[in-house]
Amino acid sequence: MPSSASSRWFEKSGGSAADKIPAFRDAMADVAKAWQDRFAALASVEGEIAVEDVTVCKVDEILDRRGTGSVLAVLQAPGWNTRIGINFDRIFVTTMVEAWFGGGGEDVADSADLPLSPVDLQIVDVVIRQLSDSLTAGFAKRLPSSFRSEGMQAKFDPSFLGKPVSTVVVGTLALATLGGRVHVDVLVPLAAMLVFAEELAEPEDDERVYGDPRWTQRLETEVSRASMYLTAYLDLHPMTLGFIAALQEGQLIELPKGAGQRIRLQCGDDDLFLCDLGQSEGFYTLRVDEVLGVVEPVPEPEPVPELEL
Template identity: 30%
Template sequence: MMSGSQSATDIRDMLLDAAGLSLDRLPMLHVIFDRMSTSCAEHLRHMAASPMYYSLSGLESGRITEILEMYEANAVAGIFHAPEWDSHILIGFDRDFIYTMVEVLFGSDGSEPPVEEARGFSNIELKMAQTLFEQVAKALQASFSPIVDTKFKLERIETRMDFAVIGRRNNQAVAAKFLLQALNRGGEMFVIIPQSVLNPMRKALSQVVTGESSGRDPRWMKQIATEVKKTEVTLKAVLEERFLSLGEIADLKIGDVIELQATPRSRVKLESNQQGLFWCHIGQSEGSYVLKVDELIDQEKEFLDDVLPR
């Protein structure tokens, strides 16, 4: 016979299962999946030459059958066993994700139009998906480690969502959706975790783990710095700026010559996003023009020169 406290706990869990989790009250869940997307992106960058962007696009809750219906005949799913949770989870890639990853991993430059054929997945595509499933599972395991230590073992791969069983299909679950962008195209990855697995962790997931918001984690600070340094920016070298009236510009014709005051010894302004960065000198090397950085531009002085009358 169950005690009164056990009975109350069981009833409370049953009510929660029926109602669904309030994701707004589980901020740590967002942190976990953000970490997972960062880890996946970092791993994929080592596998391909083309830049790829991975991001958490949303969290939602619903019945397993309703979530999977959106991907029927359009995705491949990996079914994982989590022994410590005594349950299963699902990781899936939609068709666009698979097609994009095949192009990226096999060295495509994106010049060919994206594949839009709705066909069965090839053996190569399924083998690639299996490799990616295992890498994503490791990222998910590492991301959950501050809350609970568990392992995910891949049991099988399904291409029919009605066979992707991880519990009673009418049960509530949480789905995290991730967007992959590469070669001017992309796709979606999704992770489905039964709500019954997350219910015992509600308290831990309701608050950010100590040190996440107030203290600085050196490992994550280094990770963020590394990602920021990989950001591509456009540099523009400005030899001279001339100011013409609209009438003068309208009168310009092919063959007209615009005289500049600059000489080969004039300094060139190197800027990005309309903000001056360095003063440089122009030169030549092996038949090409080159710039030699001479001086860092004083941003405050540059701002005052722009806004104050001369």
């Protein structure tokens, strides 16, 4: 649930909805790019998709945006702990049919009040799946990104977005093709977005990439199972090259006082811990004593006299 501080920040801060959550508009711009590629793969005519607006409205105002007979589809957004809506009108559907099947756009305006045909319904299903995939790609760098389609509603009912007076963030995409412009609204409950108020109020972070939560969990599980090798090091007094060269099998080297409490445990080239050396049930043991940031050097003792070779 969003904090009361987040709610007050959104309601009282100045500027438009786009000003308050600029990263949402940035993400919608990436959604438009992703959808552009998917649209072009099926289209017989050129088209350009872009973000037209980011605004807010009440749930009971949604029907007024695209009119009666408009399509409302539902997408699950598990990473946002909510469901979101996709809304477009009848003319949008006809435009998509003609763009993909080679029409000239002459009959688009006359289709506003026509019922959806079986072909239209198939096109609607393709559009919903394309938008679901595009939303996943567009939001991946900013928020947990995974959307699953529940399909088109048989009867227009936006109550899944909240109470009639609940606020909804509306991201509008515009498709320019066949000499006209048609629109799609992405409808997200404001309460779900307030959970990510800080992320959406910050500039884009190219290093933050969110994917499907299921894939992320699987990756983390596999990484946790990866085999790694640890190496334990004991710091001795500095020795001269002559002393080292004279070492022989069986020779005893006197350890510095307290050396058993300064065993460095490494993974790769990174120092991880300082450990104490001990024994238990006939085995040597290491007890983690300190997490290392920077290993403090061992104080230099008096130099060992050089042995003559």
